[in-house]
Amino acid sequence: MMYGKLCTEFYDLDKRFADADEISFYQPCLDQADVILEPMCGSGRLLIPLLQQGYSIHGVDNSVSMLESCKQRARARGLDPVLYHDSIETMDLPCRYNVILIPLGSFQLLYPRSAAYQALSNFNRHLLEGGKLILDLFVPWDALSKRNENEFNTKEVLTPDGGKIVYQSHDQINIYDQNIYSEAVYKKIINDQIVADEYEQMHISWYYRYEMELMLEKFGFRHISFQEKIFRDENHMLFIAEK
Ligand SMILES: C[S@@+](CC[C@H](N)C(=O)[O-])C[C@H]1O[C@@H](n2cnc3c(N)ncnc32)[C@H](O)[C@@H]1O
Incomplete structure (x- = not known):
């Protein structure tokens, strides 16, 4: 079991919301006109501040508790986000997106590897032609x-x-x-x-740079760019790949 009721309560007290620094970390990759999907959006730590900044962003997550908290925290700020309760490996959402963004290594929770492969293939299917997948990963x-x-x-x-x-x-x-x-x-x-x-x-799980680039290519992505960034003393590997 992952991300149950107590874990959600702990997560929200421990992490709260993404701050201006974190928003500016992702902002260069986003355009105000984009329709964005945040798979594994959890309780809206990033989704809610992005909505507050005027971005159009939907979320999907397979934890009922995290989504419930996301709804409550959004409602308390006068927001009513579009949220789907689904697993990203098998989701079949009604929209197609300009951007799919997964922050802070959440993608690395997918296990076994076949789940990560299914998710990449499904992300490709949910992107509009020319749309971008943004993955922020780390090596421990x-x-x-x-x-x-x-x-x-x-x-x-x-x-x-x-x-x-x-x-x-x-x-x-x-x-x-x-x-x-x-x-x-x-x-x-x-x-x-x-x-x-x-x-x-x-x-x-973790993936090294060239391994991830090959995986992205295998699941139909092109024009793959890689940036190594230091954010809050941690190494981030930012992959941006186009459908
Ligand atoms: C570390 S939390 C991150 C939440 C949010 N992205 C953030 O930055 O705070 C990871 C989230 O991934 C969700 N998750 C894990 N595996 C999933 C899957 N296979 N499909 C959908 N959501 C999943 C969990 O329920 C949890 O809410």
């Missing part, structure tokens, strides 16, 4: 440099009801399959009592 250089097969992480956020949510994960890296398998638990604690918990498993 830190995890690779530690060469440590097992890593334990913990993080907590305070909740408005006076409690906290504690997140604990155990990550295992597989450098040959190029993925990190993560098992995590979210625990909501109020007055020292666990009032809710939720388990999560996910894979985070």
Whole structure:
């Protein structure tokens, strides 16, 4: 299970909304006239600020909780976004888009590789002729440099009801399959009592530059450009590919 109720509550308190810096990071690739699709839009961290800036952007996600939060957070700002509950590998949406944008490595949640291939093929189908796919990806250089097969992480956020949510994960890296398998638990604690918990498993894959370029070509993209960018001390690989 991924992105359930507790995970969504944690995510929204931990990440909130994309700020002006992040918007300016993607803005050079966007045109105000574009109709944009954000696959894996989640709770609208980026989608809502882009709508507020006047962009026409639809979202699709397979988590009911994340979409519910997106609707609520949008409604609180007087917005009513077009959102679809679907998996990006199999979605068949009624619109075709000028731009498909996936920020901050979300594409890397697709697992196994066949899911990533299906998604790329489906993105191509959902783009207008000449439309652009924008993928922001990363290689987990830190995890690779530690060469440590097992890593334990913990993080907590305070909740408005006076409690906290504690997140604990155990990550295992597989450098040959190029993925990190993560098992995590979210625990909501109020007055020292666990009032809710939720388990999560996910894979985070990574792709190297030329591998990704070949994959994009294989699924019908051309004029593929690559930029390496540093944003908030992190390395981003920005791929822009045309249908
Ligand atoms: C890290 S969150 C990112 C949300 C948002 N793009 C952001 O920048 O905050 C990843 C999202 O991908 C969604 N997701 C994961 N696998 C998916 C799939 N196969 N199809 C559709 N959505 C998926 C999850 O439900 C989650 O909301």
